[in-house]
Amino acid sequence: MSTVNSKDVARLANVSQSAVSLVFSGRYQGRVSEKTREKILCVAKELGYQPNINAQILRSGNSRTVAFIVPDIQQPYFGKVVHAAELSATKSGYSLILLDSYANKQWSEHLFSLFQSKLISGCIIYSCEKKHIELLENYRDKLIFIESDDEKNNDILLDIDKTIKSAFSITHKMKRFKVGFFRSDIPRQHFLNRHKLFNNEFESLNYVEKSKCVIYSSFNLAEATQNAASLLQQKPNIVFCDDDLLAGALYRAAKQLNITIPKDVAVIGFNDTDLCNYLNPELSTVKIPTQYIGELAIKMLLDKISDRKEPIKQEVIKLEIITRGSTQFWLSSSGCRYLLLLSLVCLFCQHHRLLWINRPFAIIWESRFKDTVRKCFFIKLNQYFFEFPLCKGAVLTRFALHYGQ
Numbered sequence: 590m591s592t593v594n595s596k597d598v599a600r601l602a603n604v605s606q607s608a609v610s611l612v613f614s615g616r617y618q619g620r621v622s623e624k625t626r627e628k629i630l631c632v633a634k635e636l637g638y639q640p641n642i643n644a645q646i647l648r649s650g651n652s653r654t655v656a657f658i659v660p661d662i663q664q665p666y667f668g669k670v671v672h673a674a675e676l677s678a679t680k681s682g683y684s685l686i687l688l689d690s691y692a693n694k695q696w697s698e699h700l701f702s703l704f705q706s707k708l709i710s711g712c713i714i715y716s717c718e719k720k721h722i723e724l725l726e727n728y729r730d731k732l733i734f735i736e737s738d739d740e741k742n743n744d745i746l747l748d749i750d751k752t753i754k755s756a757f758s759i760t761h762k763m764k765r766f767k768v769g770f771f772r773s774d775i776p777r778q779h780f781l782n783r784h785k786l787f788n789n790e791f792e793s794l795n796y797v798e799k800s801k802c803v804i805y806s807s808f809n810l811a812e813a814t815q816n817a818a819s820l821l822q823q824k825p826n827i828v829f830c831d832d833d834l835l836a837g838a839l840y841r842a843a844k845q846l847n848i849t850i851p852k853d854v855a856v857i858g859f860n861d862t863d864l865c866n867y868l869n870p871e872l873s874t875v876k877i878p879t880q881y882i883g884e885l886a887i888k889m890l891l892d893k894i895s896d897r898k899e900p901i902k903q904e905v906i907k908l909e910i911i912t913r914g915s916t917q918f919w920l921s922s923s924g925c926r927y928l929l930l931l932s933l934v935c936l937f938c939q940h941h942r943l944l945w946i947n948r949p950f951a952i953i954w955e956s957r958f959k960d961t962v963r964k965c966f967f968i969k970l971n972q973y974f975f976e977f978p979l980c981k982g983a984v985l986t987r988f989a990l991h992y993g994q
Contacts, residue, residue, distance in 0.1 A: 593638045602632040609633075655890060656703060656712040658688045658696060660777060664808070664834065665862040666879065667715065673883025674713065681891055690716075691775075697721050704728055711894040713886045716777050733890045733901075735882065738778035744889055745882060745904050749783055752875055752908040756857055757790040759873070759916050760827055763855055766799040769825030771817060771835050774805040780831060783859075787829060800825075806835060813838035814845075821846055826854055827916075833858040833865055836872055836915075856915040870914025877908055 595613075599606040608621050612629045621629075632638075657674055659667040675685045686709070690696045703709045710731065714721075717737040725732060735745040760766060768791055773780050791801055802823040806816035817839040820828065830836040836858035843850055850856055850870060858865060858874035865872040889901050 593636045595638070597636060598629060598633050598638050601636070602629050604629060652708055652710045653682060654684045654686060654709050655887070656686050656688060656700065656709045657886075658690050658700070658712060658714045658717075660689070660716045660775070661691045661808075662687060662689045664832070665864065666832070666860040666877065669862070669879035670715070670883045670886075673880040674887050675883075677884040677887040681887070683887075683891070690714075697724055700725070704731070711890045713890055716779055718777075731890075731894055733886050733893065735886060736779040743903060744901060745886060745906065747779075747877065747906050748908055749779075750786055752910070753783070753786045753790055755910045756829065756875060757787075757794075759855070759857065759910075759912070760794070763827065763916065765827040765855060766794060766796045767824065767826045768794075768799065768801050769820050769823065769828035769854075770801070770803045771820055771828055771830040771839055772803060772805045773831040773835065774807055783831065806838070808832070808834050810838060810841075814841045817842035818846060821848055821854065828854055828856050830856065830858045833860050833862045833872060833874055836874070837864055837868060840868055840872075851915050851917050861911055865911075865913065868915070870917065873913045873916040874911055875908055876911045878906060882906060 595606055595609045599609045604625060608625060609629055611621050612626050655678060657671055659671060661667060671687060678685045688696050688699060700712060712731065713733045713735065715735045717734055719738040722737060722739050722742055733744045734742050736747060737743050760768065770787060772784060802820060802825055804816050804820040806813045813835055821842055828839060830839060836856055839856055840850065848854060856872060858872045861874045861876035865874050885904060893901055
């Protein structure tokens, strides 16, 4: 049986061989119509045609493959970034190979060989150590760095400073100043920078009885759960986690210790992975736009290796605090009793039309509770939504009974 080649595809598709080459090299934009491209791909699929990658490299001197190096592919966050990058690369006619810098300690040597053999035309490196940045200096025009140890060399940075300030505002809103930090024990600079910024924000808390407890952990589930239990035994009332996976381990430890989230301890994660929605209550976290980062990294790399004259500008990515059930405002027992008493009085006054008494309580409701309910309870309660009617005693009573201890 003879091997299928590009001439066979061109003949059956009734197009020129150069059109087939343009489609499979990814250089068809503006030269081959979308309809013709689809026809060529359909015929190639029917014939089982696969282009010879080595032959393409010999002809053009360039590979249509790029590499992506991440510190731990097992983490869901990096999986999402790489997935977005791969889809974006495919649309541009490139394929993507993946390396794990945490599992493969010789990744830089592997990368050198890929460049020297011209199997890849460029590479994206997430969280690169400074020593490797120096070793890869000769290939800087073919590299994109994300959150590397050397900030000056970064092409994509996360706006961590403002994000941590926003995250710490939750401690003020919830009046919780016994702060716990559940940290990754991986000595990467992006983690160390977060730790420094969190420490600075804690030191700036203007509260006499504030306290801090810190525990480091790997991402191993059993070990992380055990370390989380050690942290919770120090009785923090709010915990910031380096990763949603560590927050998940904290949930497990809290259940084992009969600690209720968020009543006893509020929890905030980092990355906004799918795990956040599986936990109960759902996890508040810092959202990183993984899809945007993956797509942006590919775009920047392809612009760089295409001999574009304009220099690549550093991009700073804004992050977002997503508040969910793990930081939901929780009234104390005394607060619930006070609200219940207030609501009963309002209900009594309305029933007996004692408006001269009802009005002062209405003022108390407006000044003490209404704003709190609107801002802190993102819930649906007995068919009533965020706007509570002024001094509707029945609604307030249900609310107090529902959240009483």
